[in-house]
Amino acid sequence: MLGMVTAMALAAVFPAPGAHGGWMHPELLTKLGVALIFFLHGVLLSLPAMKAGALNWRLHIVVQGSTFLLFPLMGWLGLRLAGGLIPADMQLGFFFLCALPSTVSSSVAMTAAARGNVAAAVFNATLSSLLGILLTPLWMTLIPHAAASIPLGPVVLDLMTWLLLPLLLGQLVRPWLGAWALRHKKRVSTLDRAIILLLVYTSFCDSMQLGVWKQEGIAVILAVVMGALLMFALVLGFTTGLCRLLRFNAADRAAAVFCGSKKSLAQGVPIAQLMFAGNPALGLILLPIMVYHPLQLFLCGMLASRWARYGAPPSDL
Numbered sequence: 001m002l003g004m005v006t007a008m009a010l011a012a013v014f015p016a017p018g019a020h021g022g023w024m025h026p027e028l029l030t031k032l033g034v035a036l037i038f039f040l041h042g043v044l045l046s047l048p049a050m051k052a053g054a055l056n057w058r059l060h061i062v063v064q065g066s067t068f069l070l071f072p073l074m075g076w077l078g079l080r081l082a083g084g085l086i087p088a089d090m091q092l093g094f095f096f097l098c099a100l101p102s103t104v105s106s107s108v109a110m111t112a113a114a115r116g117n118v119a120a121a122v123f124n125a126t127l128s129s130l131l132g133i134l135l136t137p138l139w140m141t142l143i144p145h146a147a148a149s150i151p152l153g154p155v156v157l158d159l160m161t162w163l164l165l166p167l168l169l170g171q172l173v174r175p176w177l178g179a180w181a182l183r184h185k186k187r188v189s190t191l192d193r194a195i196i197l198l199l200v201y202t203s204f205c206d207s208m209q210l211g212v213w214k215q216e217g218i219a220v221i222l223a224v225v226m227g228a229l230l231m232f233a234l235v236l237g238f239t240t241g242l243c244r245l246l247r248f249n250a251a252d253r254a255a256a257v258f259c260g261s262k263k264s265l266a267q268g269v270p271i272a273q274l275m276f277a278g279n280p281a282l283g284l285i286l287l288p289i290m291v292y293h294p295l296q297l298f299l300c301g302m303l304a305s306r307w308a309r310y311g312a313p314p315s316d317l
Helices: 002-013 026-044 047-052 057-085 088-099 105-113 118-140 152-172 174-183 185-209 218-245 250-260 265-275 282-310
Strands: none
Touching: 002 185, 002 282, 026 152, 026 174, 026 185, 026 265, 047 118, 057 088, 057 118, 057 218, 057 250, 088 118, 088 218, 088 265, 088 282, 105 118, 105 250, 105 282, 118 152, 118 250, 118 265, 152 174, 152 265, 174 185, 185 265, 185 282, 218 250, 218 282, 250 282, 265 282
16 A cells, blocks of 8 residues: 555656656556566466365355456446446546456455465456456446447457466466475565556556646545445445355355455556556546555455454354
8 A cells, every 4th residue: 555655656746757658668668567467477376276176166156246247237336326426537447446356365365364265265366367357348348438448359459468478478387487486475476566566656647747636636535435435345245145145154255255355456457557558547547446455455354354363254244
């Protein structure tokens, strides 16, 4: 969170280097950064761990249904109810948040902390990341404001080139680099986060330089915070109730709750950079996921700590 605030502050003070046409050449730098992020993900991706959790199909349907069906439908309904009360770019940002895949590392970490089904969490978080390459842009075409500026074919090709291909290359070299990456996982994670913060900086540079933020007041930021809180509460309540209805055991409920309620900033920023390249309001579009990300970590962290300490079943919220 501190890193994101710092990146936004740098964009406000020094927007020119990371803006379109700046000396940092963000048009190329962002794509190379995205490719490196997903190459590292591919190197660290363990297929045996995925296979271990692949058979629990009811749990997978709940998690992927929450991520790619419940969230987008809830976002679409919310935008219909809000009407013109929310600026068009903010509407785009909220629906983009809803269309994103789940997190990987934090979903697995929270599930493990709550003594949940870690193998199923690894499978679902990884599957969500892969599905998001196709499903996220498909969902975005349902928003008129986005459909007009997102040519689906080129966008999907771009995502395949800069996300999926590096991920596959990372898997191919995993036999040689996998052990090294695991030994230096902390450094790899630091590099991954540094690249994401660089992408956050370049995402905000154009909007800062063009004065987009001067048109929006503090009320917009407060609305984003309230919307993110409401969204998290609704999804958490729905997934918990569904797990209780399906009589999942405590371990599966933990995996369903933590994987099904999360949205990935690590994928959201790179995907936005590719989908909305050149959009001066990119910083505004990214604001909902940047608010939702620390919110989900804080709230899920408290829940995981409580369930681990007291042994309360994840259905007991």
